[in-house]
Amino acid sequence: MRHWNKKYEKRLEEEFDRLEAASREVITPSAPPGEFEGIIAEMERRGIEPKIRKELKKGK
Numbered sequence: 001m002r003h004w005n006k007k008y009e010k011r012l013e014e015e016f017d018r019l020e021a022a023s024r025e026v027i028t029p030s031a032p033p034g035e036f037e038g039i040i041a042e043m044e045r046r047g048i049e050p051k052i053r054k055e056l057k058k059g060k
Contacts, residue, residue, distance in 0.1 A: 043050065
């Protein structure tokens with residue numbers, strides 16, 4: 001069983017390294033100007049409180 005786990009972990013490690021290398025080449029586009037502010041305004045309009053604010057209030 002241990003031998004199988006080591007092989008499995010090695011394959012996962014190789015796959016992670018491959019995906020990490022591929023992701024370095026990807027250039028993510030920036031959000032349109034004002035997008036974040038628009039989302040926050042819509043959440044406030046609907047009465048949705050972002051999770052991070054709830055966590056900060058709880059003191060986590």
